Amino acid sequence: MARLLFLFLPGLVAICAVHGIFMDRLASKKLCADDECVYTISLARAQEDYNAPDCRFINVKKGQRIYVYSKLVKENEAGEFWAGSVYANQSGDEMGTVGYFPSNLVQEQHVYQEATKEVPTTVSVSGAGERGEKDSECRCRQVYKDASCNLRAALSKAPHFQRWHL
Numbered sequence: 528m529a530r531l532l533f534l535f536l537p538g539l540v541a542i543c544a545v546h547g548i549f550m551d552r553l554a555s556k557k558l559c560a561d562d563e564c565v566y567t568i569s570l571a572r573a574q575e576d577y578n579a580p581d582c583r584f585i586n587v588k589k590g591q592r593i594y595v596y597s598k599l600v601k602e603n604e605a606g607e608f609w610a611g612s613v614y615a616n617q618s619g620d621e622m623g624t625v626g627y628f629p630s631n632l633v634q635e636q637h638v639y640q641e642a643t644k645e646v647p648t649t650v651s652v653s654g655a656g657e658r659g660e661k662d663s664e665c666r667c668r669q670v671y672k673d674a675s676c677n678l679r680a681a682l683s684k685a686p687h688f689q690r691w692h693l
Contacts, residue, residue, distance in 0.1 A: 553583070553608055553627065554599035558642035564597045564610075568642045571595055571611070571633035585613055585626035593633055596625075598642050607631070 560566035570592060577587040587593065593611040601607045607630040614623040 552648065553605065554602050555648055556600040556645055557597040557610070557648055558600060559597045559644045559646050560640040560642055562644055562646060564646060567594050567596060567639050568598070569595045569635045569638045571609075571635045573633050575632060577628055577632050579626065579628075583627050585611070585624050585628055587613055587628055587632060593628065594623075595633075595635070597646075598630065599627070599648070600645070609633075 557564065560568050571594075573587045573589050573591045573593060575589050577584075579586050591613050593613050595609050595611040597610045599608045599610070608627040609630045610625065610627050612623040612625045
């Protein structure tokens with residue numbers, strides 16, 4: 528019996544590694560400026576450092592600018608999280624890492640558009656094909672390394688992608 532278990536264990540590990548890790552949903556709805564959540568809602572500045580607890584979130588350093596693209600609708604006792612992009616340099620010329628961060632971490636400096644569109648967090652994500660995993664349930668290692676599911680790809684392809692350099 529132990530020999531049989533020893534033979535199947537590597538296969539089980541390989542299956543888990545290939546399919547990634549599913550995470551609990553952060554919210555079932557989000558507020559956006561448009562139906563696809565690609566328009567920038569606001570520019571915020573981090574008030575303190577934040578270390579991401581898992582791959583859905585972004586690391587933030589005090590003083591960094593964050594472009595906010597969606598705001599998760601708070602449910603029950605859950606924290607309030609926004610999705611945004613942190614730029615590595617102050618000029619903001621390069622696409623930053625996209626992910627979630629606690630809303631109380633930042634102070635909005637400029638609101639470009641109001642987040643009036645309520646959108647379900649269920650989307651078809653990059654690499655997920657027809658399965659349609661949810662935003663916050665993406666396969667961590669395979670999908671989220673490409674950032675907040677498909678947000679970075681959508682932003683880079685959007686003809687109306689907005690950048691403000693303040």
